[in-house]
Amino acid sequence: MTETITPHRPRLAAPAVSRRAALALAAAGAAGAGLAPGLRPASAAVPTQGGARPGWYRFSLGGMEVTTLLDGLRIGEGPHPTFGADQEAGTVASLLEENFLPTDRFANGFTPVLVNTGSSLVLFDTGLGAGARGNGMGKLTDRLSAAGVNPDDIDTVVITHMHGDHIGGLMEDGAPAFANASYVMGQAEYDFWTADAQKTGPTERGAAGVAANVVPLAEKTTFIAPGDSVAPGIEAMEAFGHTPGHLVFHLESEGARLMLTADTVNHYVVSMQRPDWEVAYDMDKAAAAATRRKVLGMIAEERIPFAGYHMPFPALGYLEARDEGFRFVPASYQFDV
Numbered sequence: 001m002t003e004t005i006t007p008h009r010p011r012l013a014a015p016a017v018s019r020r021a022a023l024a025l026a027a028a029g030a031a032g033a034g035l036a037p038g039l040r041p042a043s044a045a046v047p048t049q050g051g052a053r054p055g056w057y058r059f060s061l062g063g064m065e066v067t068t069l070l071d072g073l074r075i076g077e078g079p080h081p082t083f084g085a086d087q088e089a090g091t092v093a094s095l096l097e098e099n100f101l102p103t104d105r106f107a108n109g110f111t112p113v114l115v116n117t118g119s120s121l122v123l124f125d126t127g128l129g130a131g132a133r134g135n136g137m138g139k140l141t142d143r144l145s146a147a148g149v150n151p152d153d154i155d156t157v158v159i160t161h162m163h164g165d166h167i168g169g170l171m172e173d174g175a176p177a178f179a180n181a182s183y184v185m186g187q188a189e190y191d192f193w194t195a196d197a198q199k200t201g202p203t204e205r206g207a208a209g210v211a212a213n214v215v216p217l218a219e220k221t222t223f224i225a226p227g228d229s230v231a232p233g234i235e236a237m238e239a240f241g242h243t244p245g246h247l248v249f250h251l252e253s254e255g256a257r258l259m260l261t262a263d264t265v266n267h268y269v270v271s272m273q274r275p276d277w278e279v280a281y282d283m284d285k286a287a288a289a290a291t292r293r294k295v296l297g298m299i300a301e302e303r304i305p306f307a308g309y310h311m312p313f314p315a316l317g318y319l320e321a322r323d324e325g326f327r328f329v330p331a332s333y334q335f336d337v
């Protein structure tokens with residue numbers, strides 16, 4: 001195949017204006033505004049760009065390569081009473097103000113993680129999927145493409161738990177979105193959501209989502225328990241509470257470590273600094289708080305970097321134990337080489 005190479009031409013080339021014409025223009029008006037011909041005033045209207053931000057971030061972890069991918073941002077009310085459900089609104093507002101955050105607005109990010117182990121591509125969680133695209137979410141496959149990854153190349157999809165923002169991207173138009181993948185999910189989580197008891201009442205919608213997006217993939221799924229490995233260097237750990245079978249993952253390669261904390265903590269200030277405060281999303285609130293203490297405590301004590309599904313993009317950072325909770329320290333250039 002031959003390629004036609006066109007000479008480079010500036011996209012916004014100024015029209016050729018003869019010197020005589022330029023002088024005439026200047027005399028006619030542009031000079032009156034103090035501007036050279038071809039320039040426009042600095043106050044000219046320019047379309048604003050909205051909340052665009054980079055959608056993927058890649059770094060090395062020993063012999064692995066890790067990419068965090070922003071599926072989207074949901075901007076809505078809150079954080080109270082979703083966060084600090086058992087607290088007075090004013091108490092939560094004070095904590096937010098101390099941390100330079102609005103008290104009446106919450107932007108929640110959704111960040112699946114892709115791990116290239118060197119021998120396989122392992123994707124953790126799948127975002128909200130097609131149903132959320134009209135609201136600017138469900139961008140995972142776009143982000144993968146932007147990061148140079150074809151969804152057909154994903155070998156394994158791991159599901160941390162079965163809330164809609166994690167399983168929504170498993171299916172696309174009724175077919176698996178990751179055509180050649182096999183799946184890894186927690187046995188306890190699957191058993192919970194597929195039990196008859198969940199098919200009515202407050203879990204009805206969640207169970208319907210699992211029936212539509214997860215159950216069709218069961219034959220291609222390996223069901224695991226805490227302590228099991230997903231791939232060499234990637235181990236599941238128990239983090240029950242947010243959901244009955246919620247799992248987090250510990251990655252280790254050539255001595256470098258990373259925790260994937262999924263939904264152990266869903267607000268980088270409120271649930272970090274006050275891990276015992278109740279969160280509406282947590283199905284067993286006391287167990288979720290105990291899990292936060294355990295998982296966040298380990299990350300802080302052992303100084304392990306972590307990627308958290310709902311942390312501010314690129315959803316990567318560290319924790320310091322401080323006062324009654326933890327301080328989130330976003331990663332900056334620690335992983336850049």
Ligand SMILES: [Zn+2]
Nearest residue numbers: 163165263309
């Ligand atoms: Zn979530």
